[in-house]
Amino acid sequence: MTLLELKGVSVHYGRIQALRDISFTVDEGEVVALIGANGAGKTTTMRTISGLLNCSEGSITFGGQDITKMKAHIRVVHGISQAPEGRGIFPGMTVMENLDMGTFGRKDRTGVGRDLDRVFDLFPRLKEREKQYGGTMSGGEQQMLAIGRALMSNPKLLLLDEPSMGLAPQFIRQIFRIIKEINNQGTTVLVVEQNANQALAGAHRAFVLETGEITHSGTGKQLLEDPSIKEAYLGVG
């Protein structure tokens, strides 16, 4: 079933058009990857879906409901949660306080304990550091915290913006394993990545974004084998 659908979405920064007529869908239970080079519009797409940017044309539907004009903080309540690029954690708050902020929009307090357990199961490191200030943690831990915080709102759709950015290779593999696990637990994941290899390997379906347009789409496997993609993104020619 289609969970998220973008139809003909265009986004402008002033006069500069960052996204041109983007259309794609994310089905429930999927991991969908969005890959592309710098400036292709990946983060713009994410911020448009989470509601931090408004689209100038087109429409976004989520769970059958038109959310094009919906404010970002209400989209969270409806089940879209984003771990922003560059982590975007609250540096002056402890890990626990950061996670607590993730529940800000929740109406049901009863599920909080279960989600906290889930986050600590996925990221035992966060449990160890629960009283540490977010800003004093390493990049990888901050990334874990950002993902964990996004999960605290118990989202239907988790948006991950470059979860592997600036991380060591072993951390990257770990993060992608965790993404898979989150997906297995029933959360749909849309991940934006530059690390195409890992992203494509872990994704059910993927789209390639180039200068604001979708140029390729297919299953993760198809794209991994596509020669033009190999050349452009995977570094093997």
Add this chain to the structure above:
Amino acid sequence: MSMTDGPTPLRTAAAEQAAEEREASSKAAGKSDLGQRGRRKSGSFSDRWHALSRQQQWAFLVVVVILAYLLPLFNPPIITTEPGNNFALACFDMARFALIAVGLNVVVGYAGLLDLGYVAFFAVGSYCAAMLTSPDSPFLHIPYLWTIPIAMAVTMFFGVVLGVPTLRLRGDYLAIVTLGFGEIVRILATIIPAMKGQVGFQNVGHPPGTEAGGTPIFSNSNGVPWYWLTLTIIIIVTLLVGNLERSRVGRAWIAIREDEDAAEIMGVPTFKYKVWAFAIGAAIGGLSGALFAGQVGFVNNQKFDVTTSILFLAAVVLGGAGNKVGAILGGALVSYIPLRFTAIAEYKYLIFGIALVLIMIFRSQGLLPARQRLLAYGRTALNKITSRDAEPKDTGIPPAGPEGRVAGQRGAEA
């Protein structure tokens, strides 16, 4: 207050109790806002403070408050501002600045919105009191005490009017717009005939009551009752603001200050909370403006310039943005220093400028840094709901002593 819903959890973990103790003690203090980060920096005073039991902290605070009330009566020799300035009036001025700093701290310290035009709200409050009580004013006249809530309501309205269009801006842009707003209010006071520009309003009202001889208790020359009134208001406002700070609203403000986009995608209606911060800060500014107008008894357009605005901001930054006790201290200091050292009063901006530079270099969070554990209550609530930490574990935090247990239990009872 915010020890919210959920069943009472088992609390066996030493770590949790230690955390509880810290929270309970800072709640008991209501004024001691030094968090871990602050503690690391500000060393022994806060360590000693947190080592005290709840009762000791309360006792200490009561003594401090009583001493503060008695301050103008003692007129202590070295601290006094005489002969240059009447000490009781100086005390009132300090209290007025402290109140302004508490209000501005809500905007700048909690929500992180740089407001360079705060004096505008102070001016609106002053003019409200003046125009509703002064015989020079053509409008209806009401008893002075009624002007205080009216001044607050009107400034709050101005806060919202200014906030709604400008709070879509961020950082520097917001600062510039607020700066402009501050000037607009001052200039309007000059050019609108009803506001009487430089001529101003004389004989602004004051609270009722006369002494045996027939002179009013709240006269312009007697600072003591005005000081007591303002001090009482500061205590009330600080308690209210403290409650807000520890509530959901406070959490939202801190999140906005730390990262606005992240706060928005966590589900915080950032715009709404920013307008609230503006409105509440404005109301407190208007309140202190009304008090000022009453005490001085004269309001014209000369007292509301940009430098005053900057002085208010300096008070907050000096004391420690985000810490209400720091703001009170900063406000009092900024007012006290030029009154005490009259020889250097002319150079006060120079001196505050240098002081700010030094503060920024050596103690960038202000004299009393903001408590970083503002979300402590949210976290407690979370722990309560989830009843986590059932098994004791070694986190390196020393086990809570008897006082800690008392505080922890109290936290659980509350």
